[in-house]
Amino acid sequence: DAGVTQSPTHLIKTRGQQVTLRCSPKSGHDTVSWYQQALGQGPQFIFQYYEEEERQRGNFPDRFSGHQFPNYSSELNVNALLLGDSALYLCASSSGTGRPLREQYFGPGTRLTVT
Amino acid sequence: GEDVEQSLFLSVREGDSSVINCTYTDSSSTYLYWYKQEPGAGLQLLTYIFSNMDMKQDQRLTVLLNKKDKHLSLRIADTQTGDSAIYFCAEESMDSSYKLIFGSGTRLLVRP
DSSP states (O other), X not given: OOOOEEEOSEEEEOTTOOEEEEEEOOTTOOEEEEEEEOTTSOOEEEEEEETTEEEEEOSOXXXXXXXXXXXXXXXXXXXXXXXXXXXXXXEXXXXXXXXXXGGOEEOOOEEEEEO | OOOEEEOSEEEEETTXXXXXXXXXOOTTXXXXXXXXXXXXXXXXXXXXXXXXXXXXXXXXXXXXXXXTTTEEEEEESSOOGGGXXXXXXXXXXXXXXSOEEEOOOEEEEEEO
């Protein structure tokens, strides 16, 4: 049973560009959350998608957007990249019912470097 | 506001016990969590505790919760070199049961 998978593993972009990161949830999970982890910091919640809609959003600008597909996979898009967007982007999946956070699984992350 | 604080670094000798501490601010938190992150890897959920509990034990891991002081600790018995990693404390957000608020992490170094 594959866990949460993310692609690509690493990515280098230039300031001002746009980037799309992808996540496939663990089998049986229908909810995807995205977190940003800057170097030396804990992860910060960006948003969560459930039933193809954004259910909850953290304190991130509109440059950060997302999408969830009917197969529950998800994309994170970041426009007009800034140097400060350099981070490890983590995807987490869970089931939308009950208490999801206790059964939340994280992927290995995508390391984004903005130059 | 919501804030979770941890000490930055802990070094122990192999075979000793490790105690990683955390303080949180949201008194309404229902669950508190401990995650482990190894180099180049994502987060692995180690254990969690419900806020009406004082202690939870899971094999080598013991979680202690002092709700009055908003203090959470993770004790690792018989620490091994494979336990070297960054440990994150996290609480459920007061305004949502869908997101976690993480601390900055404690780097645990286990010396042979």
